[in-house]
Amino acid sequence: xxxxxxxxxxxxxxxxxxxxxxxxxxxxxxxxxxxxxxxxxxxxxxxxxxxxxxxxxxxxxxxxxxxxxxxxxxxxxxxxxxxxxxxxxxxxxxxxxxxxxxxxxxxxxxxxxxxxxxxxxxxxxxxxxxxxxxxxxxxxxxxxxxxxxxxxxxxxxxxxxxxxxxxxxxxxxxxxxxxxxxxxxxxxxxxxxxxxxxxxxxxxxxxxxxxxxxxxxxxxxxxxxxxxxxxxxxxxxxxxxxxxxxxxxxxxxxxxxxxxxxxxxxxxxxxxxxxxxxxxxxxxxxxxxxxxxxxx
Ligand SMILES: NC(=O)c1ccc[n+]([C@@H]2O[C@H](COP(=O)([O-])OP(=O)(O)OC[C@H]3O[C@@H](n4cnc5c(N)ncnc54)[C@H](O)[C@@H]3O)[C@@H](O)[C@H]2O)c1
Numbered sequence: 001x002x003x004x005x006x007x008x009x010x011x012x013x014x015x016x017x018x019x020x021x022x023x024x025x026x027x028x029x030x031x032x033x034x035x036x037x038x039x040x041x042x043x044x045x046x047x048x049x050x051x052x053x054x055x056x057x058x059x060x061x062x063x064x065x066x067x068x069x070x071x072x073x074x075x076x077x078x079x080x081x082x083x084x085x086x087x088x089x090x091x092x093x094x095x096x097x098x099x100x101x102x103x104x105x106x107x108x109x110x111x112x113x114x115x116x117x118x119x120x121x122x123x124x125x126x127x128x129x130x131x132x133x134x135x136x137x138x139x140x141x142x143x144x145x146x147x148x149x150x151x152x153x154x155x156x157x158x159x160x161x162x163x164x165x166x167x168x169x170x171x172x173x174x175x176x177x178x179x180x181x182x183x184x185x186x187x188x189x190x191x192x193x194x195x196x197x198x199x200x201x202x203x204x205x206x207x208x209x210x211x212x213x214x215x216x217x218x219x220x221x222x223x224x225x226x227x228x229x230x231x232x233x234x235x236x237x238x239x240x241x242x243x244x245x246x247x248x249x250x251x252x253x254x255x256x257x258x259x260x261x262x263x264x265x266x267x268x269x270x271x272x273x274x275x276x277x278x279x280x281x282x283x284x285x286x287x288x289x290x291x292x293x294x295x296x
Pocket of ligand 1: 018
């Protein structure tokens with residue numbers, strides 16, 4: 001991407017789950033071809049269906065015509081093998097948050113792209129520098145941390161490591177801003193980058209207050225919603241994100257920083273151990289009904 005994104009003709013996205021399909025759709029909507037790779041053909045067909053129905057909703061709302069949708073969908077190239085990534089100037093990895101899987105996927109991306117291609121990871125919590133170990137040339141590697149749901153969340157964290165060269169950072173920043181119309185924040189490779197470094201301690205503090213009886217769930221959530229203008233209170237937001245995801249992010253950040261604010265309180269840990277993961281399992285801090293978080 002040497003590194004003018006006006007020359008961008010194809011973006012690779014590896015991993016077509018929640019995030020990968022959202023990133024792919026955002027790139028398609030900008031009129032750029034997407035090579036969407038997944039090891040599962042079922043995941044690829046689900047992703048295509050998901051993107052198609054999301055675009056069809058835009059037709060219903062009058063934002064796209066049916067003809068535009070068929071033109072954009074024709075730019076989507078779902079593939080199961082990495083060789084098809086060879087003509088992508090940027091490849092974004094969005095496979096599960098497991099170090100070994102990511103290292104193998106990143107090494108395979110590098111084996112198939114050109115020397116000038118930029119490679120990015122959408123990891124939420126693995127240090128970008130640790131992932132860079134998979135690459136022979138880590139200078140063209142950055143974090144590109146999108147937020148869920150990708151279509152609605154305007155922020156993307158661009159994470160640079162000590163290896164990242166200026167042109168890769170500038171090119172990915174330009175990609176986010178000019179092509180996707182989102183707002184980039186360039187940040188160093190610190191635990192939690194910027195958003196989670198601020199957010200996770202707040203979510204844990206809310207869980208801890210609930211655990212100690214400092215306040216009830218309604219009051220904790222109302223304090224941030226009505227007192228600070230947050231769209232959701234921290235307990236509701238934890239349920240929405242997934243309590244397992246909150247725990248995993250906190251554990252990863254604590255492992256690096258040993259910051260007491262990042263210790264997972266026992267009520268949150270117990271809910272995760274019980275499989276009460278929030279909205280996705282139907283049980284969490286507030287669901288199915290408002291409780292004290294310890295019992296349903
Ligand atoms: N879900 C979120 O809210 C969120 C937000 C920001 C960042 N992230 C990060 O994005 C990444 C992906 O998360 P997700 O929620 O989309 O996961 P997901 O489980 O929904 O999707 C992962 C996809 O990767 C595919 N995959 C697994 N191994 C593969 C391989 N070796 N090669 C190619 N494809 C493979 C799976 O088939 C699946 O379709 C993670 O690093 C996660 O931390 C997630």
